[in-house]
Amino acid sequence: MTESPVLRVDRVDLVRDGNPILHDVSLTVRPGEHWALLGSNGAGKSTLLSLLGALAHPTRGTVEVLGHELGRVDLRQLRSYVGHVDPRHGLRSPLKVRDVVLTGLTNTIERIPRWNPTPEQADLADRLIDLLGLGDRRAARWPTLSQGERGRALIARALMPSPRLLLLDEPATGLDVAGREQLIERIDTLQHTYPGLSSVLVTHHLEELPPGTTHAMLLRDGRCLASGPVDDVLTSDQVGKCFDHPIHLTRTDGRWSVRTRRPARP
Structure with missing residues (x-):
C-alpha cells in the first residue's frame, strides 16, 4: 500500500499586493523523498517553501502538509511537526x-x-x-x-x-567551501540515518545539492518548468531554460557541477 504524501500542493496560485508570485504550481512529496527547489532569484522558491512550512496560505488551490489542509488546521500546532531551518535565525x-x-x-x-x-x-x-x-x-x-x-x-x-518533514531554506548561504562541504556531508548523513524523513531544500546553486537528492522542481517566474526525479529534471537543457543561460551540467559521485556551454568552434 502506498504511503500518504507528506506534502501535496495542487494548482496553487499566490498573489501579494496584486503581484502574482506563484501560478498553477503542483507538487507531491512522499515519505523518504528529498526534493530540491531550484530557480533564479525571485523565482518563487522561498515563497513556495513558506507554504510547505505552513507559514502562509495560498491565494488559490490547496496545500496539504502531513495530511492537513491549510485553512482547516491550527497552523501553530502543524508547524511543530515540521522542521523548518532558516539560516536567518533571530537569536540574540x-x-x-x-x-x-x-x-x-x-x-x-x-x-x-x-x-x-x-x-x-x-x-x-x-x-x-x-x-x-x-x-x-x-x-x-x-x-x-x-x-x-x-x-x-x-x-x-x-x-x-x-519531524517527518525537514525544510531547508538556502542552508549554504554565506558559507565558504569548507563550510559548504561539511554541511552537505551532514545532510547526506541525515538522509541515511532517518530513512523515513522527507526533505525539501531551496537553492539556486546545483553544487549545493546533497548526493541523496531524489527529486527536483525547476521554478521560473513563479511557474513550474519541470518536476520529478532528478535524472529527468536536472538536464543541461532544462536547467539552462530555468536560468536563461546556456549551461553544461555534469554529475560525478552524486554531486552536480555547472559550466557555461561554449558554442562549437567553426
Whole structure:
C-alpha cells in the first residue's frame, strides 16, 4: 500500500499586493523523498517553501502538509511537526549550542525560563549535536560559531521534535567551501540515518545539492518548468531554460557541477 504524501500542493496560485508570485504550481512529496527547489532569484522558491512550512496560505488551490489542509488546521500546532531551518535565525542571546538545539522542543528562539528537558530529551540533543559534527562545540556560545556551525546547529534544533518533514531554506548561504562541504556531508548523513524523513531544500546553486537528492522542481517566474526525479529534471537543457543561460551540467559521485556551454568552434 502506498504511503500518504507528506506534502501535496495542487494548482496553487499566490498573489501579494496584486503581484502574482506563484501560478498553477503542483507538487507531491512522499515519505523518504528529498526534493530540491531550484530557480533564479525571485523565482518563487522561498515563497513556495513558506507554504510547505505552513507559514502562509495560498491565494488559490490547496496545500496539504502531513495530511492537513491549510485553512482547516491550527497552523501553530502543524508547524511543530515540521522542521523548518532558516539560516536567518533571530537569536540574540549568547546561548550555548546545546541550549539552541533544545529550543527545538519548545519551538521558541530563546530558552523558556524554568523549563528543563527530560533526561531523554537531553540525550537526544547530544546525539543530534554529534550527528551534525558539533560534538566538540556543544558548549560554545552562539556568537562564537561560524556560519556553517550555526547552520548545522539549526538543523539539529529542527530535528528535536522528530519531524517527518525537514525544510531547508538556502542552508549554504554565506558559507565558504569548507563550510559548504561539511554541511552537505551532514545532510547526506541525515538522509541515511532517518530513512523515513522527507526533505525539501531551496537553492539556486546545483553544487549545493546533497548526493541523496531524489527529486527536483525547476521554478521560473513563479511557474513550474519541470518536476520529478532528478535524472529527468536536472538536464543541461532544462536547467539552462530555468536560468536563461546556456549551461553544461555534469554529475560525478552524486554531486552536480555547472559550466557555461561554449558554442562549437567553426
